[in-house]
Amino acid sequence: MNLIQLRYVREIVRQGLSVSNASEMLHTSQSGVSRQIQLLEEELNLLIFQRNGKRLIGITEPGEMIVKLAEQVMREVESIRRVGQEYTQKDKGTLTIATTHTQARYFLPPAVKQFMQTFPDVALTIHQGNPVQVAEQVQSGEADIGIATESISAFENLMCLPCYQWNRCIVTPEGHPLLSDTPLTLEKITRYPLITYDFSFTGGSLVKRVFHEADLEPNVVLTAIDADVIKTYVNLGLGIGLLATMAYDAERDSHLKMLDASQLFPASTTYLGLRRDAFLRDYVYDFIHMLVPALNRKAVVAALK
Numbered sequence: 144m145n146l147i148q149l150r151y152v153r154e155i156v157r158q159g160l161s162v163s164n165a166s167e168m169l170h171t172s173q174s175g176v177s178r179q180i181q182l183l184e185e186e187l188n189l190l191i192f193q194r195n196g197k198r199l200i201g202i203t204e205p206g207e208m209i210v211k212l213a214e215q216v217m218r219e220v221e222s223i224r225r226v227g228q229e230y231t232q233k234d235k236g237t238l239t240i241a242t243t244h245t246q247a248r249y250f251l252p253p254a255v256k257q258f259m260q261t262f263p264d265v266a267l268t269i270h271q272g273n274p275v276q277v278a279e280q281v282q283s284g285e286a287d288i289g290i291a292t293e294s295i296s297a298f299e300n301l302m303c304l305p306c307y308q309w310n311r312c313i314v315t316p317e318g319h320p321l322l323s324d325t326p327l328t329l330e331k332i333t334r335y336p337l338i339t340y341d342f343s344f345t346g347g348s349l350v351k352r353v354f355h356e357a358d359l360e361p362n363v364v365l366t367a368i369d370a371d372v373i374k375t376y377v378n379l380g381l382g383i384g385l386l387a388t389m390a391y392d393a394e395r396d397s398h399l400k401m402l403d404a405s406q407l408f409p410a411s412t413t414y415l416g417l418r419r420d421a422f423l424r425d426y427v428y429d430f431i432h433m434l435v436p437a438l439n440r441k442a443v444v445a446a447l448k
Contacts, residue, residue: 148183149213160199218284222422235264241277241286249389254434289416303414306435310405314384336364336382
């Protein structure tokens with residue numbers, strides 16, 4: 144058994160059991176990957192993967208345990224590598240952030256700009272997805288930091304720190320009846336076609352729950368993961384938009400009007416998630432501090448402990 148074999152097992156699982164995709168990601172041949180998996184199974188005297196001919200179609204029961212342990216081993220290997228880099232290439236390396244579109248578009252830019260100016264030799268990558276995907280990427284080690292709302296804090300092996308709280312607004316075209324029909328209520332919102340976030344994104348489940356508890360059903364005609372997409376379709380007259388208040392800019396969005404909806408919904412919290420057992424490079428602590436000034440290295444280390 145060797146680390147290469149465990150790496151191959153992990154990558155096959157990450158690629159949905161596609162050996163060809165795994166070999167492409169690993170920059171090696173498909174036959175080489177298959178051969179190493181075969182050797183590992185022969186050494187363990189069991190099958191890790193279920194097969195239909197040469198095609199992998201599932202993971203066996205013992206294979207599930209092996210995959211979990213392989214992930215753990217590879218995470219520890221990566222931590223060892225980072226320790227070495229910290230002492231030999233202090234200001235060089237990579238930083239991968241997993242986050243939702245709204246956070247990437249409206250929350251991260253100032254910190255990202257400051258970080259890239261301070262650490263020009265650190266390659267920064269941003270992966271976008273829904274909160275569950277964000278959490279899973281941090282858990283697996285694909286991302287160093289996850290930034291998303293609410294549901295990311297439900298993952299037990301992630302340590303989540305609150306970044307800030309935010310709420311929502313309604314955007315409409317100019318002259319829309321809602322603008323003069325005050326005060327804004329949930330019932331009034333349900334009278335019009337609604338364009339909002341996909342309910343798996345950006346606190347959408349909270350919005351759904353609020354309407355449900357009020358025994359109301361919003362007329363959702365379109366959902367999107369991107370606030371700019373929501374505003375585009377509102378501007379076309381296809382409905383009113385429900386989005387994060389930070390996504391509305393009075394100057395940039397002058398063709399739209401905004402109604403504060405914070406009195407209708409509980410505030411949402413955006414969290415920063417880290418894997419509890421991860422070794423963090425010094426510049427990762429610096430990025431966190433740039434993003435949330437209250438989270439200095441001492442505060443993050445104390446939380447991880």
